[in-house]
Amino acid sequence: MKQATNAHYSLDRFIPRRCINLELNHYNLTHSEKDYLSSTPIENELLNETFINTAKYANMITNYRKLLLRSIYQQTPDRPYQMPVLDVPEKTPSHTWPVKPxxxxxxxxxxxxxxxxxxSTTIYHHVIDWGKSGLLATIFHSEVYLWPFRDSKPQQTDSGGTILDCIKWNKSGTHFAVSxxxxxxxxxxxxxxxxxxxxYCKCDDCVITAIEWTSKEYVFxxxxxxxxxxxxxxxxxxxxxxxxxxxxxIDLQLSCNERYLTVRGMSGSCVVxxxxxxxxxxxxxxxxxNYIKSTAWHPWKESVLxxxxxxxxxxxxxxxxxKLIDKSVAKxxxxEENIIDCLTFNPVSAELLxxxxCESSDPDTSLGYNFLTVFSDMHTIVDELKFHNARVPFALWDGTGTKLATVSVDENLAIWEFFGEAASDIRGKRPQKRRDIFSVFDNERRFNECLR
Known part of the structure; x- marks a missing residue:
């Protein structure tokens, strides 16, 4: 028994180039696309986590491999250290759009x-919106519910159950329009x-399906x-x-200075x-x-869509x-097999969320995985997280642009600090022409409860 055990460890110990096969060869053969986390046992383990910041994990893997390379190619008198040339994509000399990543x-x-x-998370229903006053308005049982997070006691309208699937706040957060x-x-x-x-719409037997406010209180x-x-x-x-x-x-969006209006239709048409x-x-x-899933205007560069x-x-x-500035197959x-549900620019940094x-590989479950990915340009991911186990068709910003609300098909609404604890890093990121925002620190005190 002892001899068999020793033989087993002996065979395992002397696999040729065992350590290098695990890391160095894989690193050199990695393609230019960043497949840090795909098709590995680690991936399946991580996907079972309730929450994970995959961008942090990818950075950790990259740094670990760099340290491993340095340890393998140590400087010696007869073998000076020389970092191997890797196949990596060229860095973009400048950002594709104005951004502060x-x-x-x-x-x-x-x-x-x-x-x-x-x-209702049907992708063409606008059943939820976040006002500048800090109130989340959502439609439930044909009435509007307003969620003030200070006391977590919602208020509701009394319209006799006549409110349909569309709601939108005005720019100042004092009024909202509903279908x-x-x-x-x-x-x-x-x-x-x-x-x-x-x-009343002048069409015969129609329904209001999309709403947009201007800063001068006009309603489209x-x-x-x-x-x-x-x-x-x-x-x-x-x-x-x-x-x-x-x-x-199914969607109306005004550009930042309200010169352009995007109109999106049910079958994927989009006209500006x-x-x-x-x-x-x-x-x-x-x-x-010819099918457009989502559109987003840049928060301060009016011409960028x-x-x-x-x-x-x-x-x-x-x-x-x-003119087309750039394009990319995002992932x-x-x-790699995924579906884009929505995209939006952050109002402060202009990072693209x-x-x-992604559907689950388990045939016994109808749940999948959602990834909220932050891009600084069309090819660079600067942040990413996995939390929801279903599709997320709605991503909303609060009045300060520092908090993000995501609504998923699994009936969860999560509110995130988009800039984490780096409150000092976001000072001055918003252009000077847009100063009518709440204090970041006052806004942090407003969200202090979890309601399930």
Missing amino acids: RRKPLIKRPEIILDMPDI RTLSRLSIFDAERLKITRNF SGCSKGAINVVFKNSYRSDHTIGVLTEEI FKLAQTMEEVFVAKGGC AIADITNTIYLWNINNR PFFR VSFY
């Missing part, structure tokens, strides 16, 4: 987790929870017949434009309009299979001259 991964575990029962039955758009006073205005609304209405909060005047799209409008005396069509986005299509390709366009650190969904 983080130098290391910052996002930690979620600060607050809320249970959102029966929330209602009978082709109505209603504006509520957030403090009194009373209706201040009602507007898109309907299921492809028409757009423009109304003013303090009057009953409205403008009606038919035939904007030939399908249901220039807002002047009339709506002038200036750009038609066409991605893979990011577009994600059904093939997971992200395009960066300059709308002023209609998280972990998996992309929500990826």
